[in-house]
Amino acid sequence: MSVGRVVSYGVPAVIGLALLIGLPQLLDLFVLLQVTLYVVMAILALSLAFVWGYGGILCLGQSAFFGLGAYAYAITAFNIGESSLPVVIAILLPTLFAAALGYLMFYGRISEVYVGVITLTVTLILFNAVNSTASPEYRIGSALIGGYNGLPNVPSLNFPFDPDNTLQPDDVYMVAMATLLIVYFGIRWILRTRFGRVLVAIRENERRVEFIGFDARLHKLAAFALGAGIAGAAGCLFVNWGSYVSPTIFSMIQSAQIIIWVMVGGVGTLIGPILGAVALSWLTAEVGTQHVINADILFGGILIVFVLLVPRGLVPMLTEHVWSRVMQPRRKVAVAAKLAAPGGRA
Amino acid sequence: MTTVPLIETRQLTMNFGGVQAVQNVDFSVAEGELRCLIGPNGAGKSTFFKMLTGQLVPTAGEVRFRGRPISGRQPHEIARLGIGIKTQVPSVFDGLTAHENLWLAASRGKRGRAIDRAVDEAIERLMLRPIADRLVGQLAHGQRQWVELGLVLLTEPVVILLDEPAAGMTDDETTRTAELIHDINRTHALIVVEHDMAFIRKIARAITVFDRGKILVEGPAHRVLSDRRVRDVYLGKRAA
Numbered sequence: 001m002s003v004g005r006v007v008s009y010g011v012p013a014v015i016g017l018a019l020l021i022g023l024p025q026l027l028d029l030f031v032l033l034q035v036t037l038y039v040v041m042a043i044l045a046l047s048l049a050f051v052w053g054y055g056g057i058l059c060l061g062q063s064a065f066f067g068l069g070a071y072a073y074a075i076t077a078f079n080i081g082e083s084s085l086p087v088v089i090a091i092l093l094p095t096l097f098a099a100a101l102g103y104l105m106f107y108g109r110i111s112e113v114y115v116g117v118i119t120l121t122v123t124l125i126l127f128n129a130v131n132s133t134a135s136p137e138y139r140i141g142s143a144l145i146g147g148y149n150g151l152p153n154v155p156s157l158n159f160p161f162d163p164d165n166t167l168q169p170d171d172v173y174m175v176a177m178a179t180l181l182i183v184y185f186g187i188r189w190i191l192r193t194r195f196g197r198v199l200v201a202i203r204e205n206e207r208r209v210e211f212i213g214f215d216a217r218l219h220k221l222a223a224f225a226l227g228a229g230i231a232g233a234a235g236c237l238f239v240n241w242g243s244y245v246s247p248t249i250f251s252m253i254q255s256a257q258i259i260i261w262v263m264v265g266g267v268g269t270l271i272g273p274i275l276g277a278v279a280l281s282w283l284t285a286e287v288g289t290q291h292v293i294n295a296d297i298l299f300g301g302i303l304i305v306f307v308l309l310v311p312r313g314l315v316p317m318l319t320e321h322v323w324s325r326v327m328q329p330r331r332k333v334a335v336a337a338k339l340a341a342p343g344g345r346a
Numbered sequence: 347m348t349t350v351p352l353i354e355t356r357q358l359t360m361n362f363g364g365v366q367a368v369q370n371v372d373f374s375v376a377e378g379e380l381r382c383l384i385g386p387n388g389a390g391k392s393t394f395f396k397m398l399t400g401q402l403v404p405t406a407g408e409v410r411f412r413g414r415p416i417s418g419r420q421p422h423e424i425a426r427l428g429i430g431i432k433t434q435v436p437s438v439f440d441g442l443t444a445h446e447n448l449w450l451a452a453s454r455g456k457r458g459r460a461i462d463r464a465v466d467e468a469i470e471r472l473m474l475r476p477i478a479d480r481l482v483g484q485l486a487h488g489q490r491q492w493v494e495l496g497l498v499l500l501t502e503p504v505v506i507l508l509d510e511p512a513a514g515m516t517d518d519e520t521t522r523t524a525e526l527i528h529d530i531n532r533t534h535a536l537i538v539v540e541h542d543m544a545f546i547r548k549i550a551r552a553i554t555v556f557d558r559g560k561i562l563v564e565g566p567a568h569r570v571l572s573d574r575r576v577r578d579v580y581l582g583k584r585a586a
Contacts, residue, residue, distance in 0.1 A: 194453050201450050204439035211399075211437065212451045212501050213425035 012184065012271070020177040024170040032173050034285060036241050038278040039176040043183055044234040045261040045277035046270060050187050051227035052259075053268045054196070056203030057220060060116045061123030062258045065094035065228035067249040069235025071130065071145075074154040074245050078143035081155065082163040090236035091229050098228030102221040109217075120255065127250035150246025154239050167240070176237050183230055184270055190226075199223050253296065257284075260303050266313025275315065350413040352377045352505055352535055353398065353429075357407035360393050367393040369559040370407065375505070380531045382546055382567075383539045385556030386579055391539050394556065395509055398537070399431045400424040430503030430534075434510045436490040440483030444474050444493050447482055451500035468496045472526075488519035495526065505535040512545040524548040543580070547571070555579070 024032060048062045073090035077083055101122065105115050134147025143151065157167045157175065167175065190196040202209050202216050209216045239245045248254065257280070265276030280302070287295045310317055351374035360368040368390045375381050385391050396402040398409055400421045409417045411427055425431070439447050445465065452464040469478055472492045477485055482493050491511065498506055511527070512520045520542075527536060527549050540546050546553070550567035557579050563570050570576055 197446070197450060197453070201439050201442065204441045205437060207421070207433075208437040208439065208497070209450075210421040211425050211431045211433075212497060213422050213454045215420070215422045 009185075009188075013181075016177070016181045016184070020174060020181065023177075024173060029169060033169055033241070034282075036169070036173040036176050037238075037285075038281045039173070039180050040234050040237045040241055041261070041277040041281045042274040043176070043180050043237065044231055044258055045265070045273035046180070046183050046187060047227045047230035047234065048258050048262050049265075049267075049270055049273035050190075050230070051224055052262060053266075053270075053273070054187075054191060054203065055199050055220060055223035055227070056112075057224055057227075058112060058116045059119045059224070059227070060259065061119035061121070061255050062227070062231055063250055063255040064119065064123035064126050065098055065231035066235040066238070066254070066258075067123070067126060067130075067245075067247075068094040068097055068228075069232025070239045070245045070249055071151075071235075072232070073236040073239050074151045075140050075143040075145070077155040078151075079141035082161065083155065083157045084160045087157070087236055091232045094232035094235070095225045095229035099221060099225040102224040106217040106220045106224070120252075123250050123255055124252065127247050127252075130250060131247040146246075148247060150244060152244050154243045154245065156243055157240050172237070172240055176241075179233060179237065180274070183233070184274070187270060195219065195222070257299065260299060263313055264302065264306050264310075266315035266317075269313070269315045272313050272315030276313070349376070351375060351410075352379070352412060353537070354410045354413075355394075355398075355407060356410070358394070358397060358404050358409065359406040360390075360397060360402060361405045366559050368397070368404075371559075371561055373554065373561065375535060375537060377504075378531075378535050380527070380536045380549070380551050381538070382550045382553045383537065383556060384541070384543075384546060384553060385562070389556035389579075390559040391556050392509070395507060395537075395539050399429065399507055425501065425503075428502075428504035430498040430501055430506040432491075432494055432498050432506065432508045432511060434513055436487070436494045438482045438490055438494050438497065440481065442482060443479050444482055444485070444496075445469070445478045447493055448474075448496050448500055451497040454501055464500055468500050471499075472496045488515050491515065491519075491523070492526075495530075499530065499534075503534060505537065506530065508536060508538045510539055510541055512540065512542050520545055521548070543571075 023035060027035065044062070044066055047065070048059060051057050051059050051062070069090040072093040073083075073086045076086035076089050080086060101118075104110075105118060110118070130145065131148050133145040134149055136144060138145045138147065145151070155166075157172065159165045159167070191200070198209060198214050198219050201214075202219055206216045209219075235245075235249070238249070258277075261276035261280055262273040263276070264280065265272030265274065280299070283298070284295050287293060287298055306313070354374040355371055358368055358371045358373070359366065371390075371394060373394075383391050383394070393402065397404050397417065400416065400419055400423075403418050407417075408415045411424075411429065414427075416424055416427065439450070442450075448465045448468050449461060452461045452468075456464060469475055472495060474489070474492060474496065477489060482490060485493065495511075508527070511523055515523060524545065527538065530536060538549065540549075546567075550571075552565065553567050553570040554564045555562040555570060555573075555576050562579060563573050563576055
């Protein structure tokens with residue numbers, strides 16, 4: 001292993017493990033709960049960072065899978081009581097749903113713009129469908145779906161196959177943080193495999209990928225389904241964070257937020273969307289407590305500023321600046337020498 | 347003829363609305379052949395070419411590869427049969443380095459160290475060593491063409507279809523491309539669509555001339571290039 005690779009894996013691993021173990025010791029419970037939410041949102045951001053930033057699939061409705069994961073967990077947890085199987089279902093259901101949707105979109109060779117339109121429409125349909133199930137006849141097993149009232153008092157996670165031993169808030173934090181690390185390093189590993197490289201190549205030039213004999217449709221379908229599974233896991237953790245889920249999880253605002261996190265952090269990076277999700281979720285919480293400015297207006301403003309001034313996002317901008325400072329100090333010297341030379345024009 | 351042609355079309359036809367871009371074309375190329383397709387603008391060369399590669403599904407007729415019908419198959423399936431395609435505007439992965447581009451192509455049919463060996467060989471053969479670690483999007487047009495050629499060669503096709511390989515190249519690059527085409531033809535059959543008559547003279551052995559969606563003349567280069575009808579078509583004397 002080269003030094004560069006040790007650093008590029010080692011640094012995030014050390015920071016991640018330190019946060020995983022350290023924060024529950026350092027922070028009081030209220031703050032730790034907030035941080036748990038940010039971590040969950042970071043996982044959600046990673047799901048889109050992978051699908052959009054590397055797969056080139058602009059999914060405008062990533063919240064559909066987040067919400068499906070959340071509802072799948074909540075409804076099965078009410079029915080089963082023990083959380084091991086509901087967790088699996090919360091990941092599997094969005095994955096299969098995305099696989100079916102992806103099959104129609106990618107095998108139907110629908111153009112990129114329509115993929116965006118369809119995914120957005122799907123999440124809005126889910127929002128309306130779930131929203132209108134408030135009457136008590138809408139139930140799945142023992143779980144009332146609850147419509148716009150949402151599902152309160154969702155049973156929380158327990159240690160696997162031990163229903164009486166439920167996770168405490170600091171345990172939930174550690175599960176969320178561990179999931180974030182697994183997802184982050186998992187995606188990095190995938191991107192090094194042939195599958196990941198072909199995926200990036202599809203983003204660059206889908207036609208050429210097919211000319212060299214790879215089935216682009218299948219690769220996109222797999223990436224889309226995988227991203228949905230990650231979003232579903234985030235949804236499952238989200239329900240556990242608040243033991244509550246409502247249809248707003250499918251809303252346009254939720255979907256837009258994910259896109260803004262990824263954009264602000266940097267499309268085509270993984271650290272960027274994590275930081276974007278954490279920073280903007282924190283900002284949303286702060287703004288919410290102060291009642292000075294509407295959070296949506298603030299978000300819209302941030303989006304406009306980034307699109308105009310930092311279109312590639314924070315992380316690509318910063319790394320490029322740092323990179324050019326570190327790698328090309330000589331150029332500056334050369335320029336300075338030229339300027340200092342007699343006859344050189346400043 | 348008893349041997350099965352490498353690529354064969356039967357009554358191949360393509361209509362765009364009311365326009366018959368290609369009409370009932372019977373065409374065949376043998377194993378190991380080097381064939382040039384020429385013709386004036388709008389003669390149907392590109393449409394014909396796209397039907398061979400699966401980018402367009404013919405309105406009627408069929409394309410056969412070693413006797414097997416392939417029209418209507420997915421582009422990646424056609425590629426896997428052994429048909430390599432080099433497009434007119436280089437179709438490469440601009441955001442990746444030349445090395446990464448070639449790695450992808452080699453990784454389709456190979457595993458492990460065989461990939462690296464094949465990529466290294468291609469880099470040598472195409473003289474891409476000095477630019478191997480540069481992003482392809484930043485390379486000059488001619489260099490991008492060669493990266494694309496490398497991509498195509500690394501998939502180890504039986505036949506390579508080249509769409510205007512010399513378009514936009516400098517004279518030196520054109521000469522080098524002509525040499526490369528002869529070199530490649532030692533191991534692969536080639537079908538070259540070309541516009542540039544000077545380039546055609548450098549490479550051509552057998553030529554098929556398209557005009558108005560049909561084959562006008564077909565035969566050895568020297569005969570076709572001196573054919574009166576071909577000159578007329580190119581010089582626009584047809585109406586006279």
